[in-house]
Amino acid sequence: MPACPVVRRSALCRRKRMSLIEIKKLNKVYQSGEERVRALLDVDFTIERGEFVSMMGPSGSGKSTLLTILGGLNHPTQGEVLMDDIPIYKLSLEKLADFRREYLGFVFQSFQLIPYLTVIENVMLPLSITEKSSKEQVKMAQGILERMGLIGKEKRLPDQLSGGEQERVAISRALVNSPPILLADEPTGNLDSKTGKEVMELFKTLNKEGQTIVMVTHNPENMAFSTRTLFLKDGRVEKNGSKT
């Protein structure tokens, strides 16, 4: 078995628990001048390995805040976030960065590709700060690009690709490091319905292969692709949808 990465060694390699994500009494309050905005109120839920959870809710329901907290990017005001048994917000900021690199893959809304890097360079981005050799990086990136049907487009810049292709590059970047959790924010938000559906099919396939996915979406059609849906309203989990 290959050596465990720094962060994973602490938990994943030590023991195996069923719940990959545990959220306990999560509260997030934003202070805006005199006004206190409670974005999340006593949120509790767990996500098991291999689940594909979609989070839905109207604007301002707190779903994006929840996603950033799950992504290790936004410190909660109260409560605990355990991922693979690691209380991630008790890690130092640098360790938290390492955690994100090793555990999480992000698919951002509107792709968020680096415009001056080619397709393959964008995919290799998370590997650029690892010890992996250039050869190894290229091999890993090629592997994932092949799966995403992007072979032959490695040297193109993002603006030379269609929206669907850019989305697949973003997914490739999120998955190149084989992270246990894939977080997606409105992955179909900038795509036409046909391409959006293709992307959701891809997510479904990935999930069937064992990839844990947490996705924020507005689109009720996307719900059908997930195994469970969390409905959020006014900062609370209104309905913890049943598994499909």
Added chain:
Amino acid sequence: MRLKDISINNLKRRKGKVFFLILGLTIGITTVVALISITRMMNEDIANKLDEFGANILILPRSDDLSLSYGGMSVGGVSVDAQTLMDSDVPKISRIEVSENIATISPKLIGTVETEGKKISLMGVRFEEELRLKRWWKIHGSEPRSRDEVLLGNEAAVRLFKSAGETLSINGKKVKVSGILEETGSQDDFLIFGDLAFVQETMKKPGGLSLIEVSAYCNTCPIEEIIIQISKQLPHAKVTAIKQTIETKMEALGHFKKFSVGISMIVLLIGSLIVFTNMMASVNERKREIGIFRAIGFRKSHIVRIIFLEALIVGLIAGIFGYILGLGISQIIGPMMTGMKGGKIMIDPLLAIGAIFLSSLIGILSSAYPAIHASKMDPTTALRSL
């Protein structure tokens, strides 16, 4: 892919802005290199001009005999031991190893003569050398052209009631007063200046000298070295540096150096500000990108490294261009300011390395705050769409 690839690709993408960033820093480095080079040229030029302006080395016979004061220096052995220094010693001075540093050699013989019923000091000089050495002399009349012509110091002319064009009898020999020196405020005012050979003959000291004044370029070679070498050639003579003259010259050069350092500092400060504002703007423009980097697991140190690397690349390029341009400009402006002939380009590896190092250092120092600012950005603010 490594972090450097991100830096390089980003610089390639922002060609226009990077061009102005490099240009700003290049102007700074160009100015510094040009100023340093021009200062060096001017230093050399000023030093040479100052060196030509009056003697800085005095050669006297080794003698404890009769002392005679000239120009504030004690001139020994005039009457008793006048043979210690001879005409034949003059060419020996030109034979020293650092002879290229010798500007003028002016041998002299001093004595007292009887003229028009008055005792007066007579100095034998080689007018060509003496006039080159004493550029401050203003002559009413003309310079002596033959050995029968003399120059009178201002006071001497008053005492002898003589003016230019009149004749004078020195130890019974008739000479023509070709000109009168304007008052100098020095001992020169009291002297009669005659041709060296004529004075040696008049005073019956063929080939004899009382002292030799030397003006040396001590800008590139320490004066001590010149003195040691002359002393070796003339073991029977006492060779001394006229310290006061040297110190005054060094002080003048010091002021000039301080001035150019001041200008360089101001220009560099402006260059640093250009890099700083440009880097700050670049960081603010790249908030989203930095947010992505942070979100996918880049540490703060990785962000700092990307920005420092960009600054270093900009600094290196600006350093190289700055050095080349600075050198070129100094070759054009330098000769105009100094009157020296340009043409030969002096490549100083130390200045080249210094310019590139300074440029890189400014690039990195000016980017330190923007880099730290970028690394501290909240990834969620940076990624507004999340």
